Amino acid sequence: MLPTSRPSIGEEELKEIKKVFDTGWLGLGTTVYEFESKIKEYLNAEHVIAVNTGTSALHLALDAIGITEKDEVIVPSLTFCASIQVITALKADPVFCEIDINTLNIDIEDVKQRITSKTKAIMPVHYCGNACDMDALLDIGRKRKIFIIEDAAHAFGSSYKDKKIGSFGDITCFSFDPIKNITCGEGGAVVLSDPDIAEKIRKKRILGIDKDTWHRYKEQRSWFYDVVTQGYRYHMSNFNAAIGLAQLAKLDSFIERKRNIVNRYNDLLSGLEGIELLKWDLDRVAPFSYIVRILHNKRDGAISFLKEKGVGSGVHYKANHIQPYFQKYNKPLPVTEKVWNEILTLPLYYDMSDADIDLVIKSMTEFSKR
Template structure:
């Protein structure tokens, strides 16, 4: 038996949608891209959406559109995948790490304020595991200091904050459609915004900085004519992927509901187990549960991890604090300390959570974990 910590859910409708596109006239840069963008924009309540090749490309594009450049500082969390910080460096900026709230595991607005300097340009708030950050406090800080807010919502499609869907609230929000996320396009991402100027910059950046839009051209030599206005990338996504994404979006609410059911069963099963801390859910936040992360206390985390793996249970650790990686250590981050993030890292394990996880499989996971931590 092997139970992965996460996996995609693909059905016959998804396969049919992909096959139909394979038989169509467009395999890439065709009508399915815009259709997918509209589908996600309508779901989250955003005006504009830009589908892109992956979640990292989405973050890179958002930092570019935000105008991040040399000597600009962007505050983010260390408890995230490296791409959240790397995307800042891609644009010439400097990541500044604010510590987490030890209860929610999300970036702490109070530490954001402490890390602001006259070079701070933006905040990248990561909705860790699918629980939205304290966006009311973050937006207040951004307004006070005139900062751009980018939400890294790779974990949070389908989540809502104070009654609003994640993806509709900030200058830009990025999503990822990797197979272990809420929906998949195999690889893929998207940036949401309500700002037309940011949207235009994102669209240029996705396609080499090239446009055929007559309103943006400096001159027009004929119907074949295009211009490169900025230095962009080839970050396009295919119609094949977007066809899968459109089909998957029809099931998103079902997927999220299933994830919440599984998380609730974990909460109840571990509630009275003294060596396990379950994730806390902040009032006003409706987690979409990309991950279910437990803390194991008074027992060696590596022992639990290795024994779960040996028992056929897929586990992972999300995340190693980004600034502790060798790349960051040799590039000026050797003295950075985020005590709450470092303490959390010592204890966390991500356990299986995906819509097709059966009740029997979940019970096996629960029983195995309880036995290990009690021993």
């Protein structure tokens, strides 16, 4: 069965991991700093703080800008539940908003309707890697004094206009979990330009401790440290950073191959009866996943049909406003409710062979003719 996604990992990652083993320092240390500095260079960003998951990156970003139980955060309902859990973890209220049916990205006009005096942040999600309308969002943010916290879990390597995502917004959060554009095994990063917020996040990622472990222990093995703020044990380890370093070196080839696959899917699936494609910004996107919409209430049938053909598929994601735990925040969202019953994720990963791609296209074509 073809999976929907799979990391491309091998000897290069093992070589980097071995280097860390040889130093005997597995936790936060020089490999993490090297990974951060390589990302900084790649994105042309000011501050990069590597953490243990994309979820921690989002949590730290919201915590560092001072989100509390008095605040509201506008977020699309169609996203991974991590985007919402980090808001409720801080006791703030998620305000679910609509998406654009063509891109699954945040609907700017709908966002505007949901802003109140309690809105402290908006969290756009760059779906499948395609960038949201960042000019419009940053403009709203500047005018209304609202932070734009980008959930860029899908978009490491993507650009908006001629700038890399992460190089120009307020705060951008990436995920390096096993299936993301690059993986660290598990990992994430917060990227931003504000030095004060960056300093807060650096402390918060390691239990609010003022100096990081490397400096504490390496220099003079001092036992002294100050805890200066609420913090979490969210730092990245050298071990995970080692995997990330090997992956970063492969990112350009990952992007090129996955763009080619998306291009091929777009060419050969377009016009099939009952199947709608998303709008892709192919020159700028680092494609994370390939999602189509299956019309006429046939999505679940498509999943079973594809399975019989040996093609795995999935649904990313169930809308959050209908999740049991988030019922308190449930408001009708007609576009999202329609779309989440139609979306189908098809296989997309670097190591797919041409025969794998053909099997997906052939199976989808047969399904559309049934």
